[in-house]
Amino acid sequence: MIALPAGVPEPRVRTAVQGDADVAGALLYAFNTEFESPTPTAQLLGERFRRLLARPDVVVVLAEDEAGDATGFALLTLRPTPYYDGPLAQLEELYVRPGLRDQGIGTVLLTASIDRVRSRGVGEMHINVDEIDVDTRRFYERHGFVNIEPGTGYRMLCYLREF
Template identity: 65%
Template sequence: MTTSDAHGPNASTRGIRIAVPDDAATAARLQVEFAEEFDTPTPSREVLEPRFRRLIADPDGFVLFAGDDAGGGDPTGYALVTLRPTVYCDGPLAVLDELYVMPALRGSGIGTTLLEHAIAEVLRRGGGEMHINVDEIDVDARRFYERHGFVNVEPGTDYRMLCYIRELA
C-alpha cells in the first residue's frame, strides 16, 4: 500500500463516491496502474475485474472513487476497504487494502479526503478499527498514515507490529 498526500486548497471540493458493481473495470484499471507505478505484481485487468465486481457487490467491502464527478469522468484516486468480523471490537475490523492517487495530483488533498471518507464509511457500517499494511521502505506512505493517527506500535508497547504473509494458492 502506497500513497502520498497532504491537505491542499481543493481537498474539500473533491467528489467522493462509493463504487457500484458496474465500476469494476475502472477499479481494475486503477489497481493495475498503481501496481505498474510501483513495479509490484498484480493480476491482470481481466482477472481483477470480476474480483472487484464481487467485492463491490458484497456488503463486507467497498471501493471509493475520488474526483470523477459522480461517474462522469475518470477518477483521480481510489480506496479499497474490506471488512471482517473480529473479537477485538464490537463491529467489523476494516482493512484499507489500497489507497491510490494519480501521481500528478499527489499533495492536493485527494488521499486525505479518500481516507477520511473511508473511515466515515467504516464507522457508518459499525466498524471499530482499521488496519493498513505499508511497506517499511515507503516512507511517504508511512508519514501520511501517521499524520492521520495510524501507528505501527501497539498502544502500551515499545515494539513494532509486523505483518506476515503466506501465499496459499
C-alpha cells in the first residue's frame, strides 16, 4: 500500500489493452502539448498505440479514478540485453494529468510499472529525464533511481539523434 495524501483515494491501475489505444494516445498528446513538445495528433498516437499494445515488449499502465476516467499513464518498452537473463526496461513516459499531481498517482503508476516489468524478468530499468526538470529528477531519486554510475562518482548521460 502506498501512502497517499489524506482523503485521496488510491487510483486503480491496470495494464492497458488494445481497446485503450485512444485513451493512451490522448494522454500522450496532452503530455506533449503541455510541455510544448512536437507531437503527432492524438488520433495518430492512438493508431500507433493500437499497434504497440499488441506487442509483448510494450507495457502501458493506466491509472483511473473511481469513475474509470484515465488520470495518468506509464509507457514502458522492453529490450534484450546480455547483462541480465531477462530484458531491460525503458520507462518512455510517465504522465499525470495537471490538477491531479501531488496526490500519489505518479508513485502508484511507477510502482505498478516496476511490478509489471519485474514479473517479466526485467533486470534493470532506465529513465531519461531532462537535466533542468529538477522536480521529476527528485521524484525518481525518491524511488531509488540514480544517475551516478554505480561504484563511481560520475553521472551517466543519455545521447540521442533523430532520423
